[in-house]
Amino acid sequence: MRDKKNDLDQAAYEVFSENGYKNTNISAIVKRAGIAVGSFYNFYQSKEEIFLNVYVKENDRVRNQLIEQIDWKSEPATVIDQLFDYTLQAISNNKILNEWNKSNISKTLHDYYSGAGVKSYNFHHFLLKKFEEWLNKGNFSEEEKKKVLKVYSLIYYIDTHLSERDFDGYNETLGVLVKYFVRGLFS
Known part of the structure; x- marks a missing residue:
């Protein structure tokens, strides 16, 4: 079974690495992850929250x-x-x-x-x-x-x-x- 959170985290890392925080939006992350925007909110409340996760790692x-x-x-x-x-x-x-x-x-x-x-x-x-x-x-x-x-x-x-x-x-x-x-x- 596909691990959507892992896919989302990896996509967020890639998109933030390419664009930085300001030039990244949730739709770009979910598109890269291959999941629906609604699925994003099953794991994170905001772009800020996923960025903090990516930053710490x-x-x-x-x-x-x-x-x-x-x-x-x-x-x-x-x-x-x-x-x-x-x-x-x-x-x-x-x-x-x-x-x-x-x-x-x-x-x-x-x-x-x-x-x-x-x-x-x-x-x-x-x-x-x-x-x-x-x-x-x-x-x-x-x-x-x-x-x-x-x-x-x-x-x-x-x-x-x-x-x-x-x-x-x-x-x-x-x-x-x-x-x-x-x-x-x-x-």
């Missing part, structure tokens, strides 16, 4: 590739450079991930990652664990470790609440902030 896929590509045994400042370089390259070539900063859908994405999504965001937990490992290898007191992890939480908060539309030069500025923060800690 794509973000997880790209972040897992990033984890595999980066040399995590390098010095923390080098790792951060690699992380931002990889992320910027991956996002700039990806019409789905590019939506993080676009006004049509970014609030939904930011709300998800700052709310319920943070619990299941493996990349965030991976980075948090990596920071803890780096701090444990360093000569930091327990109080200093708590403060540094609080700063990490603040950076995550900033990333899930601000975007390029809120702050001109946001991506570059956040990268500079994180790079110099990490260099200052581990140099």
Whole structure:
């Protein structure tokens, strides 16, 4: 028996990858999936909801590739450079991930990652664990470790609440902030 939800998800991924969020409509997705428009609403309430599903899966896929590509045994400042370089390259070539900063859908994405999504965001937990490992290898007191992890939480908060539309030069500025923060800690 045909798995309509899987067909719908795959079609949505393809259409959003080709057109981005704004230039995609439900009829294009269902046409690609080969199902009726009414069937769409058996699985999703809106284009926004299916896009969030596609975005989360794509973000997880790209972040897992990033984890595999980066040399995590390098010095923390080098790792951060690699992380931002990889992320910027991956996002700039990806019409789905590019939506993080676009006004049509970014609030939904930011709300998800700052709310319920943070619990299941493996990349965030991976980075948090990596920071803890780096701090444990360093000569930091327990109080200093708590403060540094609080700063990490603040950076995550900033990333899930601000975007390029809120702050001109946001991506570059956040990268500079994180790079110099990490260099200052581990140099």
